[in-house]
Amino acid sequence: MALDLKTVATPHVPVRYLEGGAGTPLVFLHGAGGALANDPFLNKLAEKYHVYAPLLPGYGDSEECHELRDMLDFTLHTWDVVEALGLKNPILVGHSMGGMIAAEMAAVAPHDVTRLGLIAPAGLWLDEYPIPDMFATLPFEMPPLLFHDVEAGTKLLTAGLSFSDPKFLQNYLVTNARQLGMAGKILFPIPERGLSQRLYRIKAKTVLIWGDSDKLIPPAYAHGFKKGIAGAELVSLPEAGHMVTLEKTDQVVQALGRLG
Amino acid sequence: MKFTWFNLMPWPYLPDDFREKNRSVWVDIDQRLFDPVKAHEVYNTYLDLLEYAADCGFDAVGCNEHHQNGYGIMPSPNIIAAALARRTTDTALVVLGNSIALYNPPVRVAEEFAMLDCISGGRLVAGFPVGTSMDTNFCYGQIPALTREKYQEAHDLIIKAWTTRDPFAFNGRYNKLRHVNIWPRPIQQPHPPIHIPGGGSVETYDFCIDNTYSYSYLSFSGYIRGKALLDGYWRRVEERGVPDKSPYRAGFAQTICVADTDAEAERLYKEHIDYFYNRCLHVYGGFADAPGYRTIKTIQSGALSQYAPPVGFSKLTWKDLTEQGHVIAGSPETVRQRLEELAKSLHVGNLFCLLHVGNMPKEKCMYSTKLFAEKVMPKLRNVFPEYADDDRFWCHPIKQVKPGNLPSEAKAMESVGAAR
Numbered sequence: 001m002a003l004d005l006k007t008v009a010t011p012h013v014p015v016r017y018l019e020g021g022a023g024t025p026l027v028f029l030h031g032a033g034g035a036l037a038n039d040p041f042l043n044k045l046a047e048k049y050h051v052y053a054p055l056l057p058g059y060g061d062s063e064e065c066h067e068l069r070d071m072l073d074f075t076l077h078t079w080d081v082v083e084a085l086g087l088k089n090p091i092l093v094g095h096s097m098g099g100m101i102a103a104e105m106a107a108v109a110p111h112d113v114t115r116l117g118l119i120a121p122a123g124l125w126l127d128e129y130p131i132p133d134m135f136a137t138l139p140f141e142m143p144p145l146l147f148h149d150v151e152a153g154t155k156l157l158t159a160g161l162s163f164s165d166p167k168f169l170q171n172y173l174v175t176n177a178r179q180l181g182m183a184g185k186i187l188f189p190i191p192e193r194g195l196s197q198r199l200y201r202i203k204a205k206t207v208l209i210w211g212d213s214d215k216l217i218p219p220a221y222a223h224g225f226k227k228g229i230a231g232a233e234l235v236s237l238p239e240a241g242h243m244v245t246l247e248k249t250d251q252v253v254q255a256l257g258r259l260g
Numbered sequence: 261m262k263f264t265w266f267n268l269m270p271w272p273y274l275p276d277d278f279r280e281k282n283r284s285v286w287v288d289i290d291q292r293l294f295d296p297v298k299a300h301e302v303y304n305t306y307l308d309l310l311e312y313a314a315d316c317g318f319d320a321v322g323c324n325e326h327h328q329n330g331y332g333i334m335p336s337p338n339i340i341a342a343a344l345a346r347r348t349t350d351t352a353l354v355v356l357g358n359s360i361a362l363y364n365p366p367v368r369v370a371e372e373f374a375m376l377d378c379i380s381g382g383r384l385v386a387g388f389p390v391g392t393s394m395d396t397n398f399c400y401g402q403i404p405a406l407t408r409e410k411y412q413e414a415h416d417l418i419i420k421a422w423t424t425r426d427p428f429a430f431n432g433r434y435n436k437l438r439h440v441n442i443w444p445r446p447i448q449q450p451h452p453p454i455h456i457p458g459g460g461s462v463e464t465y466d467f468c469i470d471n472t473y474s475y476s477y478l479s480f481s482g483y484i485r486g487k488a489l490l491d492g493y494w495r496r497v498e499e500r501g502v503p504d505k506s507p508y509r510a511g512f513a514q515t516i517c518v519a520d521t522d523a524e525a526e527r528l529y530k531e532h533i534d535y536f537y538n539r540c541l542h543v544y545g546g547f548a549d550a551p552g553y554r555t556i557k558t559i560q561s562g563a564l565s566q567y568a569p570p571v572g573f574s575k576l577t578w579k580d581l582t583e584q585g586h587v588i589a590g591s592p593e594t595v596r597q598r599l600e601e602l603a604k605s606l607h608v609g610n611l612f613c614l615l616h617v618g619n620m621p622k623e624k625c626m627y628s629t630k631l632f633a634e635k636v637m638p639k640l641r642n643v644f645p646e647y648a649d650d651d652r653f654w655c656h657p658i659k660q661v662k663p664g665n666l667p668s669e670a671k672a673m674e675s676v677g678a679a680r
Contacts, residue, residue: 064556069406069433136287136398136546173559181405181552188550189401 002037003046003053005060010080016062017054017085021046025090026256027082028053029098032134032183034060041245044253049091054081058182071186071193075104079112091259092204093117095245096217097183100195103225106206107198115259116204119252120217120242124224125192131217135180135188139163148213148241156246199228206232209255211240211247233258261603261640262654264320264354265313265629266513266612269306269340270331272619273298274539284544285330287398299333305622307340311347312626313615316633319654320352320385322612324457324478325359326392327399331540331618338372345380346663352655353380356457356476356612357387361407362400365435366414370421370442377446382657384448387476388415389457390464394543397550405552408463410434422451453653455511455610460489461558465496468509474610474653476511480541483514483602484585490606492561507603507644508653511610514602515587515617518631522590528624529617530578533587536618537576587617592635599636603643610653 003020018037026049028035028042035042035053045051056074057065068077078101082090092113094102099121106113125131132145139157147153162168186193206229210222219236226232235255240247274285274293282290310321323340326332334340341355353376358369377384390411396402402410413432417440420428427441446452454473458464468475477489490510497505517533519525581587588598603611615632616625642648667675 066409135404135550136544138546141546170559174556176551177554177556177559179551184404184550184552185406188397188403188552
């Protein structure tokens with residue numbers, strides 16, 4: 001079952017979002033790579049929840065929004081999306097960049113989020129564990145940073161790509177400029193915008209999910225989040241990298257089940 | 261035509277196996293390859309060569325800004341320009357330029373350029389590049405998708421600072437300043453001429469057209485490859501209904517080597533050309549273009565693919581480089597012919613002559629420079645006679661005060677004594 005791609009109006013920009021499933025509403029915020037309707041993780045989630053996965057402006061075929069420039073803009077925009085979708089206190093889940101946004105949302109409006117799932121979230125910085133510069137990483141260098149099983153990950157990432165075709169290359173560059181250009185506003189050059197000093201505000205029951213072999217945002221960061229958010233539980237998954245949602249889909253969905 | 265003698269200031273001691281052992285000449289180049297003691301000589305030689313070019317009669321000497329770069333050891337072009345302002349008199353100083361999005365606040369650029377204009381007596385040509393992604397994003401940490409907005413604001417602030425005679429408040433997105441009131445201000449009115457180095461962005465074409473700034477394309481791949489980009493610019497000039505197509509609306513950088521004969525040029529300069537093109541230009545692909553740095557419009561125009569370096573590296577030979585126009589080299593007559601072809605086919609009036617190349621020693625550089633000044637330049641002066649009077653894109657010096665103008669100590673003492 002694939003999710004439906006729909007549009008909802010928000011004060012700044014029409015927002016595209018994926019929707020599917022039934023049950024408790026769950027908002028999923030994607031990482032810097034974006035989200036597709038056939039994403040196996042989202043589809044698995046939709047077997048259990050009523051999933052809403054809004055695309056950040058500029059992602060997929062969605063309209064760009066130049067008015068969104070900094071962390072506060074991103075955070076409030078995403079609250080605008082939740083409101084526009086007519087949701088009250090949905091389960092809020094984010095992966096990587098999406099986790100950073102979700103954590104910020106929970107910190108600025110602690111009474112509006114009671115269940116928070118952070119999957120290998122960005123947002124903290126430890127000098128001893130510098131996060132690789134994904135903006136200076138060539139496509140073929142990505143799989144080792146993203147996957148535990150690099151070979152399988154490479155196949156997943158490069159399926160259907162042909163960089164020798166100029167038309168493909170141009171589309172690829174446009175997509176990158178739209179998506180990573182937008183992501184760069186909160187992730188470049190260092191994916192940290194002061195979240196550590198706001199984590200204490202989070203009141204939600206929080207589950208942290210991390211792949212043990214995450215080379216992009218190493219598991220050391222899990223402890224920073226665990227320390228910062230009162231009562232946060234950490235679920236570490238062996239043999240999984242940063243794309244733990246793809247490498248351990250069932251276990252991630254199961255771990256989110258702890259949020260009730 | 262206007263001839264600017266330009267030095268990128270490459271580090272001349274990159275090892276033979278640089279390309280094999282290093283991933284990039286830029287951004288994360290190995291610190292250990294830089295030797296500050298050797299740099300003492302390198303900087304002074306490069307300044308000497310710039311001054312020599314001024315003596316040879318070039319219209320201008322030029323410098324630019326790069327950061328963490330093995331082929332451009334000039335993070336602060338204004339320091340070089342300040343040194344040149346004192347040691348030259350009739351030569352324009354083309355600073356191409358200050359990457360204005362990087363200065364905080366950009367008023368600093370308005371001030372320093374004003375100082376340069378005052379010290380040099382109105383000889384400044386001011387350049388405002390957006391800056392490469394390597395410099396601006398990867399070295400100086402600017403957010404790619406916000407760089408252009410920040411650049412635009414910096415530009416507006418600098419121009420306003422130069423042209424407003426009373427203190428004003430500037431409430432920008434990136435700059436909040438309660439009291440803008442620069443001291444000094446430039447001699448040239450309403451402000452020094454502005455050149456904008458660009459790399460094919462449609463937005464930059466329009467920016468130059470709208471403000472009567474000169475558009476310059478500074479590449480190392482020469483006039484044959486550069487044609488597509490300049491054609492795009494001139495097409496835009498036409499589309500926008502600009503009343504004239506003055507060649508001084510555009511500038512172009514070209515690597516040039518002159519010798520007595522074509523054969524001598526190859527013999528003298530081949531190794532230095534090889535050093536520059538096959539060693540210095542080794543930039544890691546991941547640093548070339550941070551996502552968001554280029555606008556979608558520019559990528560979609562398809563312009564970039566034409567200028568992109570070929571994927572994978574193949575060593576460029578002297579024959580490749582000269583035939584494909586990366587380098588114009590040969591006897592004065594060969595060079596003249598090809599430069600005339602460049603000027604006419606690209607329709608550019610401002611030529612930035614890259615006459616120092618790679619690890620070229622000073623003697624060879626002087627030889628090439630001298631031959632160019634004496635045997636090539638005079639013959640190309642009037643390629644565009646119908647625009648000979650177009651001075652909108654060039655500086656307007658005042659009567660120069662010569663430096664070193666102090667009286668003898670004895671005279672000074674006497675004068676002070678007499679006054680008592």
